[in-house]
Amino acid sequence: MSLDHNLGSFQLAPLLCLASLIYLLSNIIFFITKRSPKVFLLDFACYKPPPTQMCSKERFIERFKIYGNSNEASIEFMRKLLRRSGLGEKTYMPSNLLRDPPDLCREETMREVETTGVNVKEIGIVIATTSNLNVVPSLADMVVHRYKLGQNVLVYNFTTMGCSSGLRAVGLAQKLLQVHPNTYALLVSPENAKQTIYKGNEKSKLFINFPFRVGGAAILLSNRSSDHDKAKYELIHSVHTQTASSDRSYKSIFDEEDSEGIWGVTISRDLLAVAIEVVEANIRALGSLVLPLSEKIRYLTNYFIRYFNIADVKPYIPNFKKAIEHVFPHVGTKPILDEFEKNLGFKESF
Incomplete structure (x- = not known):
């Protein structure tokens, strides 16, 4: 290999480093500027x-x-x-x-x-x-x-x-x-x-x-x-859970006339169960975003134990207090609040 070739390679190295640095900085700037605003x-x-x-x-x-x-x-x-x-x-x-x-x-x-x-x-x-x-x-x-x-x-x-x-x-x-x-x-x-x-x-x-x-x-x-x-x-997060594709959910509240032609909104017997299911699904989706890793591991471990019948254990309810300070649930009726507290382990003091 000639001396001229070695000198050329040596002189080219800083240019390659500079080009790489410019490329890296441009990507960082692009990432920062393209992030969704708060x-x-x-x-x-x-x-x-x-x-x-x-x-x-x-x-x-x-x-x-x-x-x-x-x-x-x-x-x-x-x-x-x-x-x-x-x-x-x-x-x-x-x-x-x-x-x-x-x-x-x-x-x-x-x-x-x-x-x-x-x-x-x-x-x-x-x-x-x-x-x-x-x-x-x-x-x-x-x-x-x-x-x-x-x-x-x-x-x-x-x-x-x-x-x-x-x-x-x-x-x-x-x-x-x-x-x-x-x-x-x-x-x-x-x-x-x-x-x-x-x-x-x-x-x-x-x-x-x-x-x-x-x-x-x-x-x-x-x-x-x-x-x-x-x-x-x-x-930070906005999580929406849509269940209108389910007939049970779709028909739980319906606008119609009664047998005498008087307009009203029908509340089906399935409403309480449907409401609790939707709230729980929404909380699970939110939990995956806000819960600390330790709670996620506990939840997944419990899920696999129950799924593969390794042991007879109760479903693990994550400790949301480790991620959330205040909860404002749906306040439509007291029965919904009572079921919400019972199923998710939330108390009135939370």
């Missing part, structure tokens, strides 16, 4: 109805006698359901003079935006959601009209999607904020029981009369890095 919860506000709309259990029954067409047997059944529902004596119901339901959140939404110092024109995403309220114009369009938002604002409206509609909206907002940089998302979620009240005597439809009341909430989310220090929370 999503922050800047603030939230809740609507509380005036004291004149406060309604005790007995007052609800008395008003229902006037409003509905139910017989004494149905009234007594409603009274029994209320006693077991877990609802207190200071819930709120819609009054005859109640304004258009979407107005419930307007003042609180405006107050929230003002206290955070956010310019309304900087809101790029609006999502309105309600479990059962269906109005025209839509709730989302009412928000856009109220604040005179621009034509390029992304608008979504969720209706009749049940108790999970609020969380679905949060999940959608997170995904939208991860692809639309430097913007805000406003979520508005009013609730009003007026449209769901059933006036007949079919027991499976009377259940819907007591869980829903009047209220509302507004949430302001941001993906701006400058909001990191003033944000209340960071949204």
